[in-house]
Amino acid sequence: MNTPTRTSVKVAYSLAGGALLILAAQLIGQFGLAGRAWPPVMDVVSYVTTPAGASLLWRNTLVTFSSAAQGFLLGAVIAVLGAALALVVPIIRPGMDRFAAILHAVPTIALAPLLITTVGREDAPAVIAALSVGFVMFVTMASGFANTSSAHQDLFTVIGANRTRRLARLELPRAVPAFFDGLTLSAPAAILGATIGEWFGAPMGLGLVIVSAMQNYQMALLWAAAMAATIMSLLAYLVFIQLQRVAMRRFT
Amino acid sequence: MTRARSIGMGIVHLWPIALLLLSWDAWVVLNGYTSTVAPRPWFVIADVFTGFADYVPSILYTLGMALGGLVGGTLIGFVGAVLVWWSAALSGVVTPAALIIRSVPITALIPIIARIVGYGDPAVLASTMLICFFPAFVFTLSGLAAIPEAGRDLFTVLGANKLQVLSRLGVLYALPNLMVSVRITAPSAVLAAMLAEFLMGTSGLGALFSQARSYMDMERSWGTALVATVVSVLVFVGAQLMERRVESRLT
Amino acid sequence: MSSTATLTPMETKPAEHATRTAVSVNRADKIFTLSRGKKLQALAEVDLEVREGEFVAIIGPSGCGKSTVLRLAAGLDRPTNGTVEIFGAAPHELATQHRLGVAFQEHALLPWASVRSNIALPYKVAGRKVDDARVDGLIELVGLKGFEKARPKQLSGGMRQRVSIARALALSPDLLLLDEPFGALDAVTRRRMNAELARIWGEEKITTILVTHDVDEALILADRVVVMTGRPGRVRTIKNVDFPRPRDAATTRSPEFHELVDELTSLLDANDGDAA
CATH class of the missing domain: 3.40.50.300 (P-loop containing nucleotide triphosphate hydrolases)
Structure with missing residues (x-):
């Protein structure tokens, strides 16, 4: 009885808060409180609704989305395989942990020259996205694999499970919630990685649009592109957090 | 015996790095790349050591911006979380704002900040602060939410007000979480500082990197990447040590 | 009380003994090494024989x-000193x-699997075809008919332990x-x-x-x-x-x-x- 009313109050607060924020952003722009660089929200919206603006944003959003999605898939697959390998072959585990920590600490921008030489300007965004995703996924999967309860491990020992069956029937299903945790965390990382890659001379993409709009002082376009990237990231986050809730219900 | 053992431990922990250096070198040599395409690792390392004096001002600038942003952003996140914990109505404004800030890629944020604040130190600092804000906010909030009922009941029975609950219980639960957030965001702060420096090209490792690239000085540009990695790893390790200290103190 | 009867197909009964020794623990010590080299002796010279x-x-x-x-x-x-033999082997x-069938104090049921698949787990781990009739029989034996599709968290503590015992019995250990x-x-x-x-x-x-x-x-x-x-x-x-x-x-x-x-x-x- 109590909980639904409380959640609905929370949602109402959040909606009101969101509306308030938009209004504040509009007013700051309208009265020029933050200078010329902060346009009124309505200007940005009206730019997005022009056919030229819409088509420019849409095409570049698609490019960034496809780089981010490719990198997301690649990074997630490699990280899960790596974490599973480290689980099955424990001797390589310390080295891989250390390597993943270093990889995480590498500022992705530092990898850009390396990647442009190796994979080229077109594919660099996807690869940087894959690296950003890969670290997060590796760490969450490694800890997901590590936290199997000792009672379950004992059970599989006494019923005589071999390594593959233990992996398939205990460790993999047990790590499913961690897997979705990792996806939720790394979805924004994929989009960030893709846009960083695009700063280094990719032919298209939101990252490129943002930099060129900044340099050419096209404020409506800059804000619109930034919003497109944000909305993409937000949607990915919201989708994965739902999946993660389902996984939590199903696997625990 | 112990020496052999420590060498063994070194191999166990560091084999991927050795593998990486060797395959980097092999890749350059086998493809016959000249140093304008891709330098060999040994020359890059040599450039870092011989030209270290050139790197120092940039390192200090980036480090200062990253640490300043880390401290500032974490504090703002902490205060924001306490405010939300305090008032349900305020959470209505702060929660959607935090969700949006979480989702904005820094690559989209930095150009806007640079335009609003103007090119220079404040823009770099504002970028690193915004990056560190959200994790600090979320981790503090979850720490405050983890105050056990029993503890709260005890304080209610003792007639404590909300401020006392916060200062005696809340901080105790929030601080370890806050340190986790510092560890997580430390490398991101370095990344954000470098991205901002790269874009604005005024000072710092990001700017050094951008200049080296435009002069086709590959050893310097890869050297900057290497130095930036080391700086970032050191910041991360420092944050990790601090986290352990706080944790052993509080638990 | 003794019955060397027909429970296991693997068993070959020695003619001269009515009962074999199932478990034999001989002078078993168990010493755990704790952190900083401290030792804890859990068992000292335990002898135990269990007949089949x-x-x-x-x-x-x-x-x-x-x-x-x-x-x-x-x-x-493993014992620190002494020996443990089960049916004459390690x-x-x-x-x-x-x-071997084991039921722990923690039921150790798989939270994502139904009652039925939890009981059938030993078959799958052994790589054998699940004997549906046997699983149904066990569900009936432990009084959980009608709960085959339930997941562990939907069951009471007593029901979970019954599933755990049924699982231990699945392969007629x-x-x-x-x-x-x-x-x-x-x-x-x-x-x-x-x-x-x-x-x-x-x-x-x-x-x-x-x-x-x-x-x-x-x-x-x-x-x-x-x-x-x-x-x-x-x-x-x-x-x-x-x-x-x-x-x-x-x-x-x-x-x-x-x-x-x-x-x-x-x-x-x-x-x-x-x-x-």
């Missing part, structure tokens, strides 16, 4: 190492041949190890589960070792009760329990039963005195 088809209960105060004995028999730990061989399977249950449910376990055991007659701290439970179920003392764990005494089966309420109300309960309880109390 026998139900043996191990009782003792908490921390006396009774669960350690069970872990040695299951091959989950304990872990029984596990690799899928001839040669040896059943029960580590306080009802330890987390309330007294009423616990007695009901004792009665059910007695009934199930009456039907399957599997060599069983039960670890418990509940004297009544041991006397309701076991042929022999091993009393252990604490720190380090030693076998203090072994009692034969000759009450006729099935042991119903009439048995547990009898003066002989109470006498034995009092005797064993006082032994446990004396142990605490010794340890202090």
Whole structure:
């Protein structure tokens, strides 16, 4: 009885808060409180609704989305395989942990020259996205694999499970919630990685649009592109957090 | 015996790095790349050591911006979380704002900040602060939410007000979480500082990197990447040590 | 009590003995090395023989190492000194041949699997085809008909333990190890589960070792009760329990039963005195 009313109050607060924020952003722009660089929200919206603006944003959003999605898939697959390998072959585990920590600490921008030489300007965004995703996924999967309860491990020992069956029937299903945790965390990382890659001379993409709009002082376009990237990231986050809730219900 | 053992431990922990250096070198040599395409690792390392004096001002600038942003952003996140914990109505404004800030890629944020604040130190600092804000906010909030009922009941029975609950219980639960957030965001702060420096090209490792690239000085540009990695790893390790200290103190 | 009967296909019965030795623990010590080189002796010179088809209960105060004995028999730990043999071989061989059934105090059910697939798990792990009739029979045996599709979190504590016992029985093991399977249950449910376990055991007659701290439970179920003392764990005494089966309420109300309960309880109390 109590909980639904409380959640609905929370949602109402959040909606009101969101509306308030938009209004504040509009007013700051309208009265020029933050200078010329902060346009009124309505200007940005009206730019997005022009056919030229819409088509420019849409095409570049698609490019960034496809780089981010490719990198997301690649990074997630490699990280899960790596974490599973480290689980099955424990001797390589310390080295891989250390390597993943270093990889995480590498500022992705530092990898850009390396990647442009190796994979080229077109594919660099996807690869940087894959690296950003890969670290997060590796760490969450490694800890997901590590936290199997000792009672379950004992059970599989006494019923005589071999390594593959233990992996398939205990460790993999047990790590499913961690897997979705990792996806939720790394979805924004994929989009960030893709846009960083695009700063280094990719032919298209939101990252490129943002930099060129900044340099050419096209404020409506800059804000619109930034919003497109944000909305993409937000949607990915919201989708994965739902999946993660389902996984939590199903696997625990 | 112990020496052999420590060498063994070194191999166990560091084999991927050795593998990486060797395959980097092999890749350059086998493809016959000249140093304008891709330098060999040994020359890059040599450039870092011989030209270290050139790197120092940039390192200090980036480090200062990253640490300043880390401290500032974490504090703002902490205060924001306490405010939300305090008032349900305020959470209505702060929660959607935090969700949006979480989702904005820094690559989209930095150009806007640079335009609003103007090119220079404040823009770099504002970028690193915004990056560190959200994790600090979320981790503090979850720490405050983890105050056990029993503890709260005890304080209610003792007639404590909300401020006392916060200062005696809340901080105790929030601080370890806050340190986790510092560890997580430390490398991101370095990344954000470098991205901002790269874009604005005024000072710092990001700017050094951008200049080296435009002069086709590959050893310097890869050297900057290497130095930036080391700086970032050191910041991360420092944050990790601090986290352990706080944790052993509080638990 | 002894029946070397037809439970296991692998068994070849020596003609000259009516019963084989199922479990034999000889002068087993178990010393755990804790952090900073500190050592903890959990068991000292434990001797235990369990004949095939026998139900043996191990009782003792908490921390006396009774669960350690069970872990040695299951091959989950090795003795520091001494030997443990199950059917004349190393304990872990029984596990690799899928001839061992264990129910833990923590039920260790897979939270993502239904009652049915939890019970069928040993078949899948052994790489055998799931014997549906057998699984249905076990579900019926432990009284969970109608709950086949339920997931563990939808069940009560007692029901979860029944699933765990059914899973332990799935492959008709040669040896059943029960580590306080009802330890987390309330007294009423616990007695009901004792009665059910007695009934199930009456039907399957599997060599069983039960670890418990509940004297009544041991006397309701076991042929022999091993009393252990604490720190380090030693076998203090072994009692034969000759009450006729099935042991119903009439048995547990009898003066002989109470006498034995009092005797064993006082032994446990004396142990605490010794340890202090």
